[in-house]
Structures are given as structure tokens and as C-alpha cells.
Amino acid sequence: MAAAGRKGPWTEEEDARLVFVVRLFGERRWDNVAKVSGLNRSGKSCRLRWVNYLHPGLKHGPLTPHEQRLVIQLHAKWGNRWSRIALCLPGRTDNEIKNYWRTHTRKKAEELRMSSPSSLSSQSSSSNSEVVGQGPVVDGDGDGDGYSMDQIWDEISASESSRMLEDCSESVLWELDDEECLQIWI
DNA sequence: AAGACGGTCAACCGCGTTTTT
DNA sequence: AAAAAACGCGGTTGACCGTCT
Numbered sequence: 001m002a003a004a005g006r007k008g009p010w011t012e013e014e015d016a017r018l019v020f021v022v023r024l025f026g027e028r029r030w031d032n033v034a035k036v037s038g039l040n041r042s043g044k045s046c047r048l049r050w051v052n053y054l055h056p057g058l059k060h061g062p063l064t065p066h067e068q069r070l071v072i073q074l075h076a077k078w079g080n081r082w083s084r085i086a087l088c089l090p091g092r093t094d095n096e097i098k099n100y101w102r103t104h105t106r107k108k109a110e111e112l113r114m115s116s117p118s119s120l121s122s123q124s125s126s127s128n129s130e131v132v133g134q135g136p137v138v139d140g141d142g143d144g145d146g147y148s149m150d151q152i153w154d155e156i157s158a159s160e161s162s163r164m165l166e167d168c169s170e171s172v173l174w175e176l177d178d179e180e181c182l183q184i185w186i
Numbered sequence: 187a188a189g190a191c192g193g194t195c196a197a198c199c200g201c202g203t204t205t206t207t
Numbered sequence: 208a209a210a211a212a213a214c215g216c217g218g219t220t221g222a223c224c225g226t227c228t
Contacts, residue, residue: 099195
């Protein structure tokens with residue numbers, strides 16, 4: 001394969017070119033799109049830029065409280081299936097939701113560890129088979145003293161969503177199906 | 187006023203899945 | 208039916224920006 005090409009942030013000119021070419025050829029054959037556009041980017045990179053930023057109909061700006069609630073509830077049900085969750089939030093991307101969740105849960109994880117340090121460390125292994133993978137132990141960026149993000153997230157989801165259940169008198173989502181999530185918006 | 191720190195977001199990477207040839 | 212190419216997903220990283228000390 002040829003050189004990987006340009007990396008890093010996109011310029012306005014690159015965006016404009018990409019939009020132009022995608023309108024011409026459609027959202028497929030991204031390698032072709034990359035080639036035809038003359039952008040020195042990979043097809044993969046072009047697709048990502050389009051999907052996460054340039055796609056018409058995308059909402060920009062912070063998640064609304066309603067959307068935030070949805071994310072929490074759907075994550076409790078589906079785990080880290082970001083693209084699936086994103087389907088229920090029109091105009092939001094999986095990347096956006098993932099980022100939101102990550103920062104949100106980090107904060108919560110900190111609070112949780114402060115308030116009940118024993119609850120996490122005593123949890124040896126999966127309590128929720130849906131979410132838990134063979135997750136590598138996270139101790140990366142400094143705050144994961146030996147338990148996985150999955151465990152942290154499980155913990156948060158559990159506490160968060162139980163509060164939600166009391167909180168939220170409207171529809172409850174535990175038995176949600178693919179199409180059912182549409183009803184959330186009703 | 188300057189530096190340190192933390193939070194947020196865009197982008198990259200690796201890998202599994204799906205589609206095309 | 209098999210192989211190759213393209214796509215899509217989830218995890219991770221790095222840069223930027225605002226706030227705090």
C-alpha cells in the first residue's frame with residue numbers, strides 16, 4: 001500500500017473537498033473517494049470525518065438532558081454498543097456518545113470510589129454477562145487501580161439506572177428492542 | 187501573569203464482519 | 208465457494224482549551 005498519507009486535524013479545504021466528492025459519488029467506496037478527491041488521506045479517515053462531522057443532519061453541541069438519560073439507560077441495557085445506542089439518538093454519532101460516556105463515567109467513577117471504596121474492589125468478576133468481556137485491566141491513564149473499566153461502568157450503570165427508575169416516570173426501557181427505542185421519543 | 191492540571195473532543199489504530207470480485 | 212477488499216465498531220491517544228493555584 002502506498003504511503004499512509006496525511007494525518008491530524010482536517011482543514012476547511014479538505015472538508016470542502018470531501019463534501020464535494022461524497023455528494024458526487026455517495027457514501028461508499030471510501031478508498032475511491034479518497035483517491036478521487038485528491039486528499040492525501042486514507043479512505044478510512046475520510047469516512048470517519050464524514051460520519052462524525054460532515055454528515056448533514058448531525059447535531060452539534062452538548063447532549064440534552066433527555067439524550068443523556070437515554071445514553072445511560074441504553075448503556076445499561078446494551079453495554080458498549082455505541083453504534084447501536086447512537087441509532088436511538090438521531091443526529092448523534094457513536095464517537096460522540098462514547099466520548100460523553102467516557103467523561104461522564106470517569107467523573108462518576110471517582111465519586112463512587114470516594115463514597116464506597118469497598119464495593120468496587122470486592123467485585124471480583126462479571127456481574128453482568130452482557131457487558132463484560134475479557135476486559136483487560138485498566139490501569140492506564142492513572143486512575144484505574146487494578147479493576148477494569150467494564151467493572152467501573154457496571155457499577156455506575158447499576159447505581160445510575162436504579163436512580164433513573166425512580167426518577168423517570170415515563171417509559172422504562174429495560175425491555176427495549178431495536179424499534180422500541182423509537183418510542184422513547186414519543 | 188505564568189504554569190500546572192483536568193476536561194473535552196477529534197482522530198487514529200487494530201480487528202472482526204460484510205460485501206464484492 | 209474462496210479470496211480480497213471495503214466497511215464498521217470499539218478502544219485509545221493526543222491536542223486544545225478553560226480553570227485553578
